[in-house]
Amino acid sequence: MEQQLHEYKELIEKELETALYCPENFKVVEAMRYSTLGGGKRIRGALVLEFCRVFGGNVNTALCVAGAIEMLQAFSLIHDDLPCMDDDDFRRGKPSCHKQFGEAEALLAGDALLANAFNSAAASIFLPKSEGLKPQNAVSVISTLSNATFEMIKGQQLDMDFEGIAPEKISEDELIGMYNRKTCALISAACVCGAICADTSDKNLHLARGYGVALGLAFQIADDLLDFESEKTGKKTYPVLFGKKKAVEKSREYTDTAVKIAGKLREGEFLRELAITLNKREV
């Protein structure tokens, strides 16, 4: 799994490098490249590629879409770090985009990555004939990405709303509902878009979505637990609201769901291992 993930990561880096190449000298492009290239685990992009492969598609067909997902992820991190949002000075051990380039550039770089994600997805129909995405499927991918982005934004809104609410007033369902939007929307969109690239059945799209949601929830709660252990969190996360023991159980439960779905797939070994490894936060 780790070897395959590494190969996917290299393919995605190369794709992003090409997609974000600009012959002109724009500071905004520099900021886009700074925040998108050469970092990140590329889990979302890898999910696009693997779900395409698992359902019998050509990985090359899905590359533009994997790049698009990673651009959306980069956009969301840049805007989340802005002073009016989380006001984070660092991201992956280096200055965050607005610290490096200023707020105006970070705003524009996020906007430009969001816009360009859709152009990357659209470009998938122009690949050499045997690898090109059907226009109908490209539209489905674009619609899925757009919806996921809107869900992510609504999740961000709910997270902000929770800040003003007493912890005991937030139910488990409400917290999971927020995670579903903030974290799972883009992860499950990655899985679904990969499956669309393979031109597969609605039943398989449904499996992809289920895997993505379960993986996203397991991932988010495992992440919360890391923050909880290191006492870094000031936010209303699962372990903060419902205790460490229940959080560990929940994260395992969602991992089991993802593993079970992966078990239904003909070559689901990568996806099975990924779910188990992510739950341990070893990648």
Place this chain on the structure above:
Amino acid sequence: MEQQLHEYKELIEKELETALYCPENFKVVEAMRYSTLGGGKRIRGALVLEFCRVFGGNVNTALCVAGAIEMLQAFSLIHDDLPCMDDDDFRRGKPSCHKQFGEAEALLAGDALLANAFNSAAASIFLPKSEGLKPQNAVSVISTLSNATFEMIKGQQLDMDFEGIAPEKISEDELIGMYNRKTCALISAACVCGAICADTSDKNLHLARGYGVALGLAFQIADDLLDFESEKTGKKTYPVLFGKKKAVEKSREYTDTAVKIAGKLREGEFLRELAITLNKREV
């Protein structure tokens, strides 16, 4: 022309009202609606509809796309008004989005409008059969919108760069190049997208683009002249850099180009009148 423009405006308002309807109660959706509905001349949306009609298409086919263009316009205005950009407290006589809802909400509302524009464009393939856009054309529309947004952002970057440059160091070509991106990209994208909705020839797409660029330049310089007259401008605009007389000439010249292109179209009367009226800034 005014009557037709009014009808288009009503169709677009209705389309946006539906597209931005959300049964859940989200502050970000309220902010999106606040900044998008019930204001604006809807010139860009009207250009989508009219270019579709002129090239023999069904106006209903183009409605989703007209809505998408107006969402992109609303996104750009919300983000342009933010404190880290132009820091404007008012827009169309009411408080700007961040003044009304706070910076975080304005950031998210702009992001969400940008993302949703692509979903609106994608939705055009799901119209009743005779009105639905071909998937291939929907992808072209999405690609055109994405490119135009990136051009608009690069234009914003150039405008910011000009602030630090001595006026005499900016050539006419450089200023027009900036206007081409900042103002004309979205206007010409509106014209081209309308033509794509009519499933017309490359020759006609070329005419649509040419009209849009000329109209955009005429419109921008006429706007600069209004600011110049009222001594509102601190920016490096055409009349500030090259004098009022030359600005009036240039605006007329670009209007003539647009009028000439409209004259080549079988039913180009609306587009001809629009160019003339916009140059007088009467709508």
